[in-house]
Structures are given as C-alpha cells and as structure tokens.
Amino acid sequence: MHTAAIDPPGIAWLRVSPKYVTVRLVEWAVGNLIVVAVLSLPLLFTLLGWWSWLPRWLAVAVPAFMLVLAVWRLVLIPRQVRAIGYAERDDDLLIRGGIFFQRVMVVPYGRMQYVDISVGPVERWLGLCTLKLHTASASTNAMIPGLPAEEGARLREQLSARGEARLAGL
Amino acid sequence: MTAGGPLAVPGEKYDGEWLRVHPASPFVRGWVALAAIGYFFGRDAFERMLQGEPIMGGQIAGRAPWLLGGGALVLVLAVLGFILSWYFTRYQVTEGYVRVNTGFLFKQQRQARLDRVQAIDIVQPLLARIFGLAELKFEVADAGESAVRLAYLRIDDARQLRATILARASGAEPEPGRPEAAAPEAPEQQVLQVPPSRLIGSLLLSEQSVFIVLGGAASVVLSAVTENRAFFLYLIPAALGLFAAYWNSFHRGYNFTVAISPDGIRLRYGLLDTQAQTLPPGRIQALRVVQPPLWRIFGWYRMQVNVAGYGTAGNNGEAGTRTTLLPVGELEDVLNMLALVLPDPGTDDPLRVFQCGLYGLDSDGGFVTTPRRARLLAPLGWRRNGFAATDTALLMRSGRWWRQLVVVPHQRTQSMALHQGPLARRFKLADLVLHTTAGPVTPRVIQADVGEALALFDAQAARARAARKRQTSEHWLAQAAPLVEPAPPVEHVETGLAPGLDHRASHPPQQEGPQRG
Numbered sequence: 001m002h003t004a005a006i007d008p009p010g011i012a013w014l015r016v017s018p019k020y021v022t023v024r025l026v027e028w029a030v031g032n033l034i035v036v037a038v039l040s041l042p043l044l045f046t047l048l049g050w051w052s053w054l055p056r057w058l059a060v061a062v063p064a065f066m067l068v069l070a071v072w073r074l075v076l077i078p079r080q081v082r083a084i085g086y087a088e089r090d091d092d093l094l095i096r097g098g099i100f101f102q103r104v105m106v107v108p109y110g111r112m113q114y115v116d117i118s119v120g121p122v123e124r125w126l127g128l129c130t131l132k133l134h135t136a137s138a139s140t141n142a143m144i145p146g147l148p149a150e151e152g153a154r155l156r157e158q159l160s161a162r163g164e165a166r167l168a169g170l
Numbered sequence: 171m172t173a174g175g176p177l178a179v180p181g182e183k184y185d186g187e188w189l190r191v192h193p194a195s196p197f198v199r200g201w202v203a204l205a206a207i208g209y210f211f212g213r214d215a216f217e218r219m220l221q222g223e224p225i226m227g228g229q230i231a232g233r234a235p236w237l238l239g240g241g242a243l244v245l246v247l248a249v250l251g252f253i254l255s256w257y258f259t260r261y262q263v264t265e266g267y268v269r270v271n272t273g274f275l276f277k278q279q280r281q282a283r284l285d286r287v288q289a290i291d292i293v294q295p296l297l298a299r300i301f302g303l304a305e306l307k308f309e310v311a312d313a314g315e316s317a318v319r320l321a322y323l324r325i326d327d328a329r330q331l332r333a334t335i336l337a338r339a340s341g342a343e344p345e346p347g348r349p350e351a352a353a354p355e356a357p358e359q360q361v362l363q364v365p366p367s368r369l370i371g372s373l374l375l376s377e378q379s380v381f382i383v384l385g386g387a388a389s390v391v392l393s394a395v396t397e398n399r400a401f402f403l404y405l406i407p408a409a410l411g412l413f414a415a416y417w418n419s420f421h422r423g424y425n426f427t428v429a430i431s432p433d434g435i436r437l438r439y440g441l442l443d444t445q446a447q448t449l450p451p452g453r454i455q456a457l458r459v460v461q462p463p464l465w466r467i468f469g470w471y472r473m474q475v476n477v478a479g480y481g482t483a484g485n486n487g488e489a490g491t492r493t494t495l496l497p498v499g500e501l502e503d504v505l506n507m508l509a510l511v512l513p514d515p516g517t518d519d520p521l522r523v524f525q526c527g528l529y530g531l532d533s534d535g536g537f538v539t540t541p542r543r544a545r546l547l548a549p550l551g552w553r554r555n556g557f558a559a560t561d562t563a564l565l566m567r568s569g570r571w572w573r574q575l576v577v578v579p580h581q582r583t584q585s586m587a588l589h590q591g592p593l594a595r596r597f598k599l600a601d602l603v604l605h606t607t608a609g610p611v612t613p614r615v616i617q618a619d620v621g622e623a624l625a626l627f628d629a630q631a632a633r634a635r636a637a638r639k640r641q642t643s644e645h646w647l648a649q650a651a652p653l654v655e656p657a658p659p660v661e662h663v664e665t666g667l668a669p670g671l672d673h674r675a676s677h678p679p680q681q682e683g684p685q686r687g
Contacts, residue, residue: 005620006588006600008628091635102595105587106631110638136478137584137605139612166638 006104011094013085019126020084020146024077026122032070039063086144091166093133093159095142107142110166111135115156119149131155188260188271195322196252198298207244261320263334268308270318282318286310287339288453288479290332291492292446294325299444304328308335309479329355336433336450358431361510362503364496368470369423372498373416375464382412423497428507435510437495447492453477454511455582456604456611457495459504459528461573471504471528472497475511476609493610504528512579516561523558527567527575530554537567538626540617544597548617557602557615557626562637564604564630566615576613578604580630581637588627590620602626 007013043059045051079099087094092108116132123129129152133142147155197204254274261270270280291307298304303322323331333355373379389405392398424441434450456476465471473496480492496507508524509515517523519535526535531553533539539556540548548555550570558565564583566576589601600623604613615626 005595005598006590006624008624092631100592102590103587104627105585106627107585108583108631108634108638111584135584135605136607138608139603140585140605142585 006102007096008094008104011087011089013087013094013096016081016084016086016144016146017126017128017148018081020128021078021081022126023120023122023128023146024081025074028070028074028077032066032073036063036066036070039066081146084145088155088158093142095144105140105142107133107135107140108166109159109162112159112163115159115163117152117156128152133159186262186264188262190260191256191320192303192322192324193256194301195303196256198295198301198303198322200248200252201297203248204245207241207248210241261318263331263338265338268318268335270320280318282308282310284335284339285341287335287450289450289477290335290448292325292328292332294440294444296442298322299442306331309477332448333433336448339450340433356431356433358429358436361428361430361506362496362499363428364423364426364498366424368468368498369420369426371468372465372470372472373419375462375467375470376419377462378412378415380464419497422491423494426497428496428510430510435495439491439497445491449475449477451513452579452581454495454579456576456578456606456609456613457508457511458574458576458611459508460575461528463571465498466573469501470498471501473499473504473507474610476606476611478607481608490610501525501528508577512563512577514562516563520560523560523565524575527558527565527577529573530567537565538618538622540599541619544599544617547593547597547599552617555616555618557618559626559629559633561633564613566613568616576611578606578613579637580633581640582606583630583634586627586630588623600624602630604630 040063042051042054043063046054046056046059076099080097083099083102084095084097086096091110092106094104094106096102096104113134113136116134117129118132119129123146127149128146129149130143130145131147131152132144133140135142144155255272258274258277259270259272261268266284268282268284272278272280287308287310289309291309293305293307294303295305298321301322302325304325305319305321306323306328308318308320320328320331336356389402393402421441421443423439426437426439429436429438431448434448434453437445437447437449439445454475454477457473458475459471459473461471472494474493475495477493495511496503499507505521505524509520515523517536523535526537530537531539533556535558537556537558539554540552542552545552551568554570554573555568557567563577563579566578568574568576584605584607586605587603589603590599594600594617597617598620599617600620602615602618602623604615606613615623618626
C-alpha cells in the first residue's frame, strides 16, 4: 500500500471500496464528455462548411486539448481512489487523499458536531455511501466517499459514540 | 416599558417573565420608512412653497383630499404595523436560555443556550443614542445572523440584561437566599485607548493609501502622456468611494477603548453609532496581528480575531469591524491585548516569544522556519515563515513586508490538515492548516520541513487533546482560569482583574493550576 511522505508513520489506512472508481467514472463522463462534445460542435460546423470564418486549426485544437485533459483525468481516477484512506485512532480520525496535492487531515472525535451520510443514485446502485464530518469550522472539509453502506453505517455509529464520549465545546 | 410591568424592582426582573422591548423601538428602527412616506407626500407641497405658489393651487386643489387621505392611510398602516410588531415581540431570560418570540402573521420563536454564548454586543445607532436606547446582540456559535437581537431596550436595561446573561453564562451561582436577584454588573478596568490622532495616522498610512498614491501618480502620468484630461471625471466616483471607506474606518475606530472585566474583554468604539462588545474569556478562537509595511515607521499593529458567531468579515461590513480587536496599536498595546486573550502564555519568556513572532527572523524565540533549501520558493519570507508552540498556543508567523503573527490556543483547534503539492514535495516541504471558525484569521504554517510538519501535526493533535480534556465546562468560572503573571507591561491590568474575580467567583478555580511554576 502506497504511503506518501506526509503520512504519519505507523498508520494502517483503511481504503475505500474499489467500486467507487465507477462512481467517479460516471461523474467524469457527465462532466468531461459533455464539455468535449460541446466544444467539438464548431469543428463539426466547419467540417460541414456552415462556418467558414473559424480557422480549422483552432476548431481542432480546443476540443483536442480538452480531450487530452479529460483522458488525463480519467487515467488518474483509479489512483486517486486508491489514495483515499482513513484511520480511526483513539482520539481522532485521520483522512488522507490526493496524489499530486496530498492532504492528511485529523478530526478529533470531540470536535465533531454531526456526521452526515449521503447516497447518490450511482452510489445507491453500487451499495456505496459518502460520509461527511462537520465541526464548528467551515473549512473542515472532511469527507470519506465510496464507503460500502454497512461500513458507512458502522463508522457513523462509531463516530457518534466516540464523539459523545469525548464531546467538547467550541 | 409599559406591557412588561414595572421594571424598577431589580429583584425579579429577568426570571421567567416575558418582557417587551421599548415601545419606541419600531419607530427608531423604521424612521427611514416614515421619512420616506413624509417625503413622498410632502415633496410636492414643499416645492410649490419654494416656488412661491400657493400650496393648494391649480389642479392640485381637486386632488388634495385624495392625496391627504392616501397619505394618512399609508401612515396609519405603517404605524399600526409598527405597533403590532412591537406588541408581538417578547423575550424571556430563564435559568439556561434566552427566548425571543417575534412575528405577527409568521411567528418565530427563538431559543439560545446561555452557556453557549460567544459574545454580547450593545449597539447604539445615532437615533437610538439620542433617545437613550440600545440594541442587544447575543451570539451563539453559528456563523450566521445573531442568535438574539433585542432592539431596542433602554440603555440601562440593556446593560443590566447583559450582566444577567453573562452571569448566568459564567456559571456564577446566584446569591443564596435571593436566587432571583439580578446580577450586578461586573466591574471593569480600562486597559487602553486608541487616540484619534493615531487612528488618522494609521488610515493615512494604510494599504489603501499606498494604492491611492500609486493610482494618482499613474493617472497624472497617463494624462501627461496622452494629453487627455477627460478621464479625471471617471476618478470622481472612485474618490467618493474611497472617502466613504476612510470615513467608515474612522467612524468605527473612533474612541476605541479596551477594558477588562471578569466577564471578559470589553471593546467600545464609534463616533456617531457606538458599540460595546463583550468577549467572554476563552471565546476567541484565533487571533492575528498584522503590520502593513508603512505602519512599521511608527511600530503600529492591527489585531483581528475569530469569534464563533461573528462570521467572516466582508470588506467594510459589520463583521469586519466586530472582528477587530485593536484597529491600531503600539507594541505595548499588542502585548497587553495578547496577555488578556492568552492569560497563560505557556512559556517562560512570553515577551521574547511574542516579540520574535511579531518582528523576528530565523530561529529566535524558538521559532522553526522554512529550511534554507527552500529559499527559492520564498526568497524573502523563508527566514520569517515559521511556527512556535508554547504549552497553551501555537504561534505562526509569516511575511517579510506584510508581517503577520497568528495565535491559536490549543483547546480551540477544531481539526487540522497537512497539505503538500508537487513543488513542495520536490523541496520536502509541507503546509499545516489549522481549521477554526469562520473569520478573518486563517491559521496556516507555510512551507515547513516535512519532518517538522509531521512532528508538529502529531504534537499538535496531542496538545489539543490534552487542552480539551482540561477544559470541561462551557461555564468559564467553573473551569480553572489560569491567571499567572502576564508579560511585564500589563501589571496594572491584573490588579484590576483580581478583585473582580473574587467578587464574582462563587467557587475558586479548582482543577489544575498555572502551567509554570
């Protein structure tokens, strides 16, 4: 298992479900393919001869660039999903993510105000869910996507119980 | 106060009884609407009068009854609305809660827990000030609108209510035998005051002045080069806007005084509208001290805080003023304020540590800076970017030109994250971001060595955990408020504080004592 330089040593990361790749693929398709398709319309128009004012190279370059970008994002998805990890410690929860821009976050149980579980349509189909922790700080963007539903429920109960035991004010 | 019953008896004033705000308050709040109605219907007649024509002349004479009738109707409706809104606004202060009911068609009931109070403000807009009224704002930890706004109360009642709320929130037990007794107002001692001359000087030397001078020079050069004078016209609105901004800052920072009382830090300011903020002890989530380049001439600093409930600061908005702990102050003032906010600095030599944080370089005062190998990434700042941890707070400094020092008490850390981008990885660096409530301060340790950052990440988590365990109650009298001797310049403050605490404290600080011997 890949651990990066900023991971605290000696942490056994729990990884999210590999099925989460599918969710990301669907999101990717919805986002990027539509953009590429729309940007390809000028190319189509110039090929059909409707638009003559647009230089051919520009009509090709813009969608091609977006396509390369989209493919690059597509290639990264499995690695990004593998990079997501979380670990429950005695007093806090660690969440990591990212390949190029890595982030390791620690959320103390006592600081959690509430825990959210959300399920989108694709996630429901795959039996996954997304867990989100909220503290009093809006910048705590602690999210664990792609958890199997029963693991999400277990984690939520676990976090709530631990949060209650260690509840601190602001 | 007619409907709330006689308020003269201090004994059973605020317990469980439903009270109403001052009957004049809707008029004070809605005078703009009344003035608009008056203007709308009075303008025509007034203009005729100015032109020397008879007021009821020509065609208007036929319509006059309708106009007058319409005007009267609108006026009556407005006044009726005011009276209804006043009648249906009621508030109650009980043992643990403040409740406010408002609304006539759409009723709203609000309830705020007293032990969650983050700050209490007493605001007096100019008109309210003339009538001796004040608005009370009560913040709980929610970065939105104020939990409770009571507009308007008589100023004495507002002060009394504030004292009661703060006493309940502090956990002070009411006097035996008279449990209903209203709390006495906590005695306070003035700590510092910003003289108007310094305020004006700070505005003249502020960042925006630099841009104005630069912009002015650029436009003069442009007009000389292009021989076009017309675009000076476009500068007029900009100048008006700038004047308004300066006026705002001046008017809000005018007569800024800081006082300390057992209930917390009191800030008072305002030229026409006055405001008195009370920040109870330990409610400050994060703090920063900044020094724009030109302020260095006089050694001035500005202090801003994050308080849960105050929310993020807009540019010139209300929150921008409320989050200012000190609009401009000298080094001594800053150290005084730091001692108030952080009574226990958690280090043996707080003066030196804070001074190094304010203007130091390299590893003076125990700061850990960006390693030398990363000087390409921050050619100016690498010797200054750094952090230092005391037993009670984390200090983060940055900026060679725009000097900044951020202080976060350990027990206020919400969560943390280590960040590392590709470039930082190449130089073996990492950033540590501390998450705090919404506000102007965003604590971030920038470009620290990976090993140092990891060590800090672990140590900080442990320190925050330990600090949270010590802080067991939201009632600030119930927890040990470690009052050690502060930094040398603030001795006169402590002498004022100690008798006040004795006066209010019903049980002495029990848990752990001061950190250092």
